[in-house]
Amino acid sequence: MGHLIPQSIVPYVIPVICAVVIVAVLPLLAGYIVLMERKVMADMQARLGPMRVGPHGLLQPIADAVKLLLKEDIIPEKADLLLFWFAPLLSVTMALVAYAALPIGPAFQIADLNIGLLFILAVSALGIYGIVFGGWASNSHYSLLGALRSAAQLVSYETAAGLGLISALLLAGSLSMKEIVMAQYDQGVWFIWYVPIGFFIYLVGSIAETNRAPFDLPEAESELVAGYMTEYSGFRWSLYFLAEYANMIIVAGIATTLFLGGWLRPFVSFHDHLPGTSVELLDALPSLLVLGVALYCFYLAPKQPVKIQKLFMGAVGGLCFLLAAILAGALFAPAPVQQGIHGAFWFMAKVFGYLYLFLWFRFTFPRYRFDQLMRLGWRFLIPLSLVNLITLAVALLLTREWGWNLRLTTILSAGVTLGVAALLLKEDDAGSQMQTADGE
Amino acid sequence: MSDSRNPGTSNVSTTVLGADEIILNMGPQHPSTHGVLRVKLKLDGERVVDSECIIGYLHRGVEKIAEHRSYQQFAPYVDRMDYVAAVSNGLGYCEAVEKLLGTEAPPRARVVRTILTELQRIASHLLWLGTHALDIGALTPVFYCFREREEILKIFEKYCGARLTTHAFRIGGLQYETYDGLEQDVKRFCDDFATKIDEYETLLTENRIWVGRTKGVGILTAADAIALGVTGPVLRASGVKWDLRKAMPYAAYDQYEFDIPTRETGDTYDRYVVRMEEMRQSRRICLQAIENIPSGPIMARIGKVLKPPPGEVYHSIEAPKGELGYYIVSDGTTQPYRVRVRPPSFVNLQAFDKMARGALVADVVAIIGTIDIVLGEVDR
Numbered sequence: 001m002g003h004l005i006p007q008s009i010v011p012y013v014i015p016v017i018c019a020v021v022i023v024a025v026l027p028l029l030a031g032y033i034v035l036m037e038r039k040v041m042a043d044m045q046a047r048l049g050p051m052r053v054g055p056h057g058l059l060q061p062i063a064d065a066v067k068l069l070l071k072e073d074i075i076p077e078k079a080d081l082l083l084f085w086f087a088p089l090l091s092v093t094m095a096l097v098a099y100a101a102l103p104i105g106p107a108f109q110i111a112d113l114n115i116g117l118l119f120i121l122a123v124s125a126l127g128i129y130g131i132v133f134g135g136w137a138s139n140s141h142y143s144l145l146g147a148l149r150s151a152a153q154l155v156s157y158e159t160a161a162g163l164g165l166i167s168a169l170l171l172a173g174s175l176s177m178k179e180i181v182m183a184q185y186d187q188g189v190w191f192i193w194y195v196p197i198g199f200f201i202y203l204v205g206s207i208a209e210t211n212r213a214p215f216d217l218p219e220a221e222s223e224l225v226a227g228y229m230t231e232y233s234g235f236r237w238s239l240y241f242l243a244e245y246a247n248m249i250i251v252a253g254i255a256t257t258l259f260l261g262g263w264l265r266p267f268v269s270f271h272d273h274l275p276g277t278s279v280e281l282l283d284a285l286p287s288l289l290v291l292g293v294a295l296y297c298f299y300l301a302p303k304q305p306v307k308i309q310k311l312f313m314g315a316v317g318g319l320c321f322l323l324a325a326i327l328a329g330a331l332f333a334p335a336p337v338q339q340g341i342h343g344a345f346w347f348m349a350k351v352f353g354y355l356y357l358f359l360w361f362r363f364t365f366p367r368y369r370f371d372q373l374m375r376l377g378w379r380f381l382i383p384l385s386l387v388n389l390i391t392l393a394v395a396l397l398l399t400r401e402w403g404w405n406l407r408l409t410t411i412l413s414a415g416v417t418l419g420v421a422a423l424l425l426k427e428d429d430a431g432s433q434m435q436t437a438d439g440e
Numbered sequence: 441m442s443d444s445r446n447p448g449t450s451n452v453s454t455t456v457l458g459a460d461e462i463i464l465n466m467g468p469q470h471p472s473t474h475g476v477l478r479v480k481l482k483l484d485g486e487r488v489v490d491s492e493c494i495i496g497y498l499h500r501g502v503e504k505i506a507e508h509r510s511y512q513q514f515a516p517y518v519d520r521m522d523y524v525a526a527v528s529n530g531l532g533y534c535e536a537v538e539k540l541l542g543t544e545a546p547p548r549a550r551v552v553r554t555i556l557t558e559l560q561r562i563a564s565h566l567l568w569l570g571t572h573a574l575d576i577g578a579l580t581p582v583f584y585c586f587r588e589r590e591e592i593l594k595i596f597e598k599y600c601g602a603r604l605t606t607h608a609f610r611i612g613g614l615q616y617e618t619y620d621g622l623e624q625d626v627k628r629f630c631d632d633f634a635t636k637i638d639e640y641e642t643l644l645t646e647n648r649i650w651v652g653r654t655k656g657v658g659i660l661t662a663a664d665a666i667a668l669g670v671t672g673p674v675l676r677a678s679g680v681k682w683d684l685r686k687a688m689p690y691a692a693y694d695q696y697e698f699d700i701p702t703r704e705t706g707d708t709y710d711r712y713v714v715r716m717e718e719m720r721q722s723r724r725i726c727l728q729a730i731e732n733i734p735s736g737p738i739m740a741r742i743g744k745v746l747k748p749p750p751g752e753v754y755h756s757i758e759a760p761k762g763e764l765g766y767y768i769v770s771d772g773t774t775q776p777y778r779v780r781v782r783p784p785s786f787v788n789l790q791a792f793d794k795m796a797r798g799a800l801v802a803d804v805v806a807i808i809g810t811i812d813i814v815l816g817e818v819d820r
Contacts, residue, residue: 216577
């Protein structure tokens, strides 16, 4: 490679490849997350979900994408043309730029910035401008109300979510995403076990930040039709959609990296080997899991009603089989390759687990009202995260200065924080009752 | 839209807007106005300063049609008013004409009518629960509600062949004998339904968000409710114990034991609780009724051609949404001289402005949902 391209470009080759892969794969991934969402929703609602396009609706995302691309491009007459055109672009660009610092496995990262987390938070917060501009440019009341709600919501919950993240930062002592994961490797435990409340705060904050139910007020269908996206259609609309799902993956990636051990497999400190080899027992898990999926696909294939669907299901099974083979083969490859492939697998598995929580909440909870949302943010989550931070800092001080057991001190800190949470909830109930009385 | 198109109604558009106020048109094509209701809201930020319901988008002239049909021919039309509770509409109309004729349906017909009408009440409340929860953002209950409603519609289909606009009853009784196994079907449904309704309550009743969204929202005091002529669950949630099934029994309701659930505050949460309890009571009535369906004829002896004596009659029943009344004037011919319907949705909708003032936009959809309107009935 060295003699084909100038030396000065070499360090950029791998990041560029990574970037191209992300930009190419992300829309597809977003499409399949939508399919997953619809299937999970169907499962919880006693129905089947998409079943028509491809076996079990597996080609539905492709069909949807084609439909969106072919749709007529409608711009309202009184819209602000430039902003209307620019807004979805801004949203989706900022969502994609944030991926630059996200480590999907130890090998697959575009840039390991020493302020990685700060960069991701800053860039993904810029995406809100796309929503505000879009709501303004549409020149419609529904869009404007949606955009206003979105701006207020992001400002409130970004604070709480950020404070939640700091609890993990205190434990890691670094802002670099890679360092944070390595800190969890060194300490032999995921940070969620030390700071469960920090994780909970981030979970709630991240749902609100990505405008997902029960905090989906900016696009509340039953109130604001589609909020800031009301006047958008076709490809522009799909850009917003892509941005929303890309942001979901980003926040899931942040949570995975900070609280769930990033690309590390479960039980990182467990090192039993398969008898007679250098392969660790638990490293065989990914390939076995994927093999299971492959076998299930092969089992389903003959049951499909049409021949082409049989073939397609078989092909999906074959693909999973191939993936399982790659994962198994990686066990015997050099260590960096093995860690890169398995790391990516575990990272994605955790991201999807986190996204499943998002979906679960969406189909279970009614939607908050705007004033309730603000009250929850400012009067419950932010005080709680501050208390959480202070108690955690005290716990760390006790551990580092006086050598107390970290597990013990973090449990104590979580206990104190939970007590405060109960107090806050009680006060919140009293406050809301008082407000009702005022209303009368 | 200019004021001239809605003369005399535009209190919202004729008032001068303040500096921070905007007018927001909700509907007639809005996801949660339950059909083609149009609500004009004057907003200060997200707070409703003033509101106005604009109706008539589904006006079909049902009352006028009645003047050109014979009494029997008009019966299927009433199903199209409150189309989610067609059986109740039919019962009200058939009983009103029977009263005009001076006759009564035989006991067997009256018991079967009671069973089907109570099943219809459950079906109507299920539809309300599902869509109301959907408006407030809970996506899942609507599918569970439709699952149970399907069972009721299957019973209707087995009985009379239709599911939605059933035309299940005839003037003077029933056209069809009950099918074999009606009692078992109803019993099976009632047995399952007891656990199903608990299931809905686990999703909503004590959910912090649900309580937060419904408690204290859209309060209607008993005095206001009576002044506005509001009836049905909305009235009972305000603390007025008024139910035509007890107050002026019709069909076979005097034979069965059931309670009238009431609440005190009259907010959206209370209306939710009242309707949930009403479904339980309807189940109770069905279970009592299938125990003992009297034998005998299903049709009173009335002629093929109905010529009621000249005169007028008003008969009202407790439909799922409130008092459904029929005022019929006969001039002694085969066609009614005038039919006037008192639809519960139309009257209850009057309370909207009272409930919505000072609420937030998000509350508006909760309030529209909690009144439980069907536009087919509002506009007729």
